[in-house]
Amino acid sequence: MTNARSLIEVLGEPMRITILERLLDAPATATELAQQLPVTRSAISQHLQTMKSAGLVADTPAGTRRVYAVDPDALALLRSYFDAFWNRSLEGFRRAAETAPTPIRPGGTP
Amino acid sequence: MTNARSLIEVLGEPMRITILERLLDAPATATELAQQLPVTRSAISQHLQTMKSAGLVADTPAGTRRVYAVDPDALALLRSYFDAFWNRSLEGFRRAAETAPTPIRPGGTP
DNA sequence: AGCTTGCGCAAGCCATGACTAACGCAAGGT
């Protein structure tokens, strides 16, 4: 867990990324989320547990309530992951450009 | 299509993000990918079509072959998406800090 | 023309997982 791939796998579910965006505005409980989303509280609770075991969110018991918040470390991990993707993409382009400097009209302008 | 959420939804499948990482090294055909991954060429082809319709990859016909490559725009979109998440997270922390400047030991060091 | 290669498409099977309903439990409040 807590690697970027498993985080992305968890966020692949549309309801979970909706929950994440909602939690980014402010921490909330399962009941509050269920009131704003078209699923039952049980479904929310299950999603939250999945997200928690992946390290996406953290829960804080507060009396009888249980507040969930986004874990910033997970966001940082995702950010750096796609940053690396982006850099690798640029590198691939550079390598392709070196292999074939002027692939179009190799003889130059006639 | 071509919004960050649908891109993430597509990458939620482990095989597809594996394909993406492989394609980042170098463009490849469905057959080449199938030789390196533990699924049939048909499965690869279906994944590539899903990724293509989401805007993640682009295909270039080359004779009888068909070369797939990662679309850099999609990577840029994902990058900026999680950048925004990160910034929103920081903003949330600042707002929480303003609401309760010193939530621990409000009376100061005794 | 005939053969080969590379590819997408369609049908069907099957496991994954998202969801609901019902239950049990802890924490306060009256």
Add this chain to the structure above:
DNA sequence: ACCTTGCGTTAGTCATGGCTTGCGCAAGCT
């Protein structure tokens, strides 16, 4: 002590979708 509230958990249903097999098609070579 007795509700009430807020949660997590379990059992069970059902749709989604990933995978394979088999087929048809287009492009290029001999």
